[in-house]
Amino acid sequence: MIVEIGHFALILALVVAIVQAALPLAGAARGNVAWMEVGRSTALAQFLLMAIAMAALMHAYVTSDFTVVNVIENSHTDKPLLYKITGVWGNHEGSMLLWVFILSLCGAAVALFSNNLPPALRARVLAVQGMIGTGFLLFILLTSNPFLRELPPPLNGRGLNPVLQDPGLAFHPPFLYLGYVGFSVSFCFAVAALIEGRVDSAWARWVRPWTLASWCALTIGIAMGSWWAYYTLGWGGWWFWDPVENASFLPWLVGTALIHSAIVVEKRDTLKSWTVLLAIITFSLSLVGTFLVRSGVLTSVHAFAVDPARGSFILLLLLVAIGGSLALYAVRAPALKGGGLFAPVSREGALVLNNLLLSTGAATVFLGTLYPLFLDAVGGPKLSVGPPFYNKTFVPLMVPVLVAVAAGPLLAWKRGDLLGALQRLWAAFAAAVVVVLGALYVTSGGPVLAVLGLGLAAWTFVGVLAEWTERLKLFRIPARDSWRRARNLPRSAHGMTLAHLGLAISVAGIAASAFEVEHIDIVAPGGDLPLAGYTLHLDKVEKLQGANYVADDATITVKRGDAVIAVVHPQRRFFPLQQQTTSETAIRTNFLADLYIALGEPDQAGGWTIRAYWKPLVPWIWIGAVFMAFGGVVSLSDRRWRVGVASRLRAPAAQAAAGD
Incomplete structure (x- = not known):
């Protein structure tokens, strides 16, 4: 019933x-x-x-x-x-x-x-x-x-x-869908504005909190999915440029651009048409992700492979929603004329640069994701687009984004002083140089691009802190006055600082992944596996009965010299009902590096395949994501989002009418 x-x-x-x-x-x-x-x-x-x-x-x-x-x-x-x-x-x-x-x-x-x-x-x-x-x-x-x-x-x-x-899957899809579907609100505001033919600063202020809330949820959802893949699949990686991963990353990229573009509409009453278009594209990419996962055109650990009839229905929905909104945009957007003018070197100019680079990056990922599918659909050769393509196309686009993250907020609205902003970033430049030289020394001239990535992360992190201290006049006025300025500063400013710091932390974790050490070997019980100054001693492997699986549970003692650091238990789990085997990795972290150990298949001589990795700074990838999402939440708590914009705008008009 x-x-x-x-x-x-x-x-x-x-x-x-x-x-x-x-x-x-x-x-x-x-x-x-x-x-x-x-x-x-x-x-x-x-x-x-x-x-x-x-x-x-x-x-x-x-x-x-x-x-x-x-x-x-x-x-x-x-x-x-x-x-x-x-x-x-x-x-x-x-x-x-x-x-x-x-x-x-x-x-x-x-x-x-x-x-x-x-x-x-x-x-x-x-x-x-x-x-x-x-x-x-x-x-x-x-x-x-x-x-x-x-x-x-x-x-x-x-x-x-x-x-x-896995417990991570209890929360990953809901957060992901809160982000995906949450962007529908921004989409609806955009379409409603096109129908009305009016976009102003009040509209941007109404749209921003909804967009920001969705972006926060999507950030957490993507981070959860990355963490789940890292510790569950046993491959030792946290991002594989899988088409379904890309499907969630695309609306995140364009949604980030939308948040920044809405700021320009709110502050300077310009970029109206572009902001409306970003709102449409962000949710459209969420719908494209829904199609990719459920159409049966992809084979992925994340995808629901269903019959093509369902994919055809979703494709029809996509054509109606995306085609209809873009057609409305083509008809009504020319009437959305921007108001404020600004010089290329200005806060607006930095935000426009941010938008262009993020949008171009999203287009690159979109092309790499869909081109093999399109080629296959028209009978072309089978083609796989993997990390090498994205590393050579997407990553270079993000370098100027990170440079602008530090320099942009120091520029004035309408017309800025680039030289003056760069001069105030001397500490960021010094930090980048120190980190690059230190990383080259520690890694004996390790991968140069990874070292430069660490330097870029240091530039961004210290540059963001420099902008924040500039706002508070820290160390230039009494501490009591700086504290009062911090309390009076809008929460959205603090949230921006936290989100940008989180971005720098994640970039450092991503760049450091090039320095990981890997050792895969067959080890018999009682044998050792050396790894980055550690010794992994395989004590034993025994059978364990789980709720709905049978596990091979390994006991591995991790030593550094004669000192025992930890005892870990990686597992191979066999599920009789599905006749499927999964990996349960053991991860030992000190938040500066992970010891990552996965148990593989046994050999006929009684040995076991062990995949062991030392991964420096990899926890920072997810710590940075938490900082970014928390920064978004802090921004959402800003009092301006709780005060009625419309009522404040109507009040003067009502008073004027009463006076007449």
């Missing part, structure tokens, strides 16, 4: 979404306030219905209801409770339900926190949100229904993919 309630809630949600898409839009066109207000009530109703559907499917998983086909294919009675819950979105149908649930959550958030929006703009935003919901609810009900029954039910299910049975 609960399953039927969930299914019926989905159908009702579709009906509500259709009403939400039509009535508020008509009300805004006719000036009918009652019709416009329907958008808020339908958005809240749709969220409630989607919550019921989500809860119904989760109940079916938790109770192992094997009358539901989706539960049969992705769960098992012996599976731990956590993985029963994560199994809800560890498959195509459930993940799409989560996708639309988060879409309805975004619509409800707009309805609840939009009291300061002009009623017509709010109605149009919610109507566009309803159109997106209509399309994806139709997709679920017609091609991907998670509530289909199978009678009589089997005794047990087939279980979740063992690779996905």
Whole structure:
């Protein structure tokens, strides 16, 4: 009965979404306030219905209801409770339900926190949100229904993919979808603005918090996915330029550009048309990622390989959403004329440079991801685009971005002094030189590009701190006065500093990955494996029985000289139900470097393959990502986002009208 309630809630949600898409839009066109207000009530109703559907499917998983086909294919009675819950979105149908649930959550958030929006703009935003919901609810009900029954039910299910049975997967997809789908709000604001034909600084201020919140969630989601791949797959890598990884990275890149572009619209009333286009492209890339993962055109550990009919339906949705919004942009964008003029060397100019480089980088990744698929579709030769392509094309584009991150905020609006800004970055230049020389000495002239990458990270980190201390006049005025300036500084400024510091930290971790040491060998129990000054002693390998797997558990003592540093336990897990083996790596970290150990296959003589790596600074990759996301959260807490822009703008007009 609960399953039927969930299914019926989905159908009702579709009906509500259709009403939400039509009535508020008509009300805004006719000036009918009652019709416009329907958008808020339908958005809240749709969220409630989607919550019921989500809860119904989760109940079916938790109770192992094997009358539901989706539960049969992705769960098992012996599976731990956590993985029963994560199994809800560890498959195509459930993940799409989560996708639309988060879409309805975004619509409800707009309805609840939009009291300061002009009623017509709010109605149009919610109507566009309803159109997106209509399309994806139709997709679920017609091609991907998670509530289909199978009678009589089997005794047990087939279980979740063992690779996905990991605690990190409990949170990675929800955060990723919060980012993916959250950008729909910026998209809806862009389309609504095009319909109205008006974009101003108030519009930019309304868009920025929604974009920033989505960007924070996507940052955490990508970082979680990278960390999961690092410690779960046993390959020793954290990023593989996999097409599905690229699918999440693309909206992140363009979303970053959108955040910075919206600043220019808000501060200088220019770059309006470009900012609207970025909002459209950001969500469009999220939709492209949805197509890549679910169309069956990719074979990836991350992808849901489904039948092409579903891919065709999503492709049709893409054509309608992306094609329709771009067509509207082509018609209405010429009317969005920018106001403020600025010199090339200025804060605006630095932000434009940031936008151009990030957009070009996104285009490079997009080309590398889709070109092999396009070539295969037209009958061309099989082609693989891997790290060498991205290292030679994408990485050089990011170098001037990092240079500008330090120098740009020191430039004045409208017209800046580049020489003066560079002079204030003497400490950053000195830090970069010291780091480069120190790295060359320690690594005996190691990979030059990696050393320069460390120097660039030092330049960015110290440069960002220099800009922050400049704001506070640190060391130039009494500490009490600097503290007062810090308290009065907008939180968005502190958030920007934290996010840019996080970027520098991640870049340092990425650059240092070139210095890792790897040793792979077959070791018998009682044998040793040397690695970067450490000795890994294999004590024993024994069988362990897990909840739904059997593990080969190795006991390895890590020594440095005669001192025991740690005892670690890498595993190979065999899942009988799926007849699949996974790796459970052992990672010992001091946050300056990781000892990464994976247990491989045994040989006939009783030895075991051990893959061991020493990875300097690799934890900084994820520490930096946390800093970036936290910086975004600090910016979101800025009081300006909680004060009604529209009410402040309307107040003078109302007073003037009263005076007349």
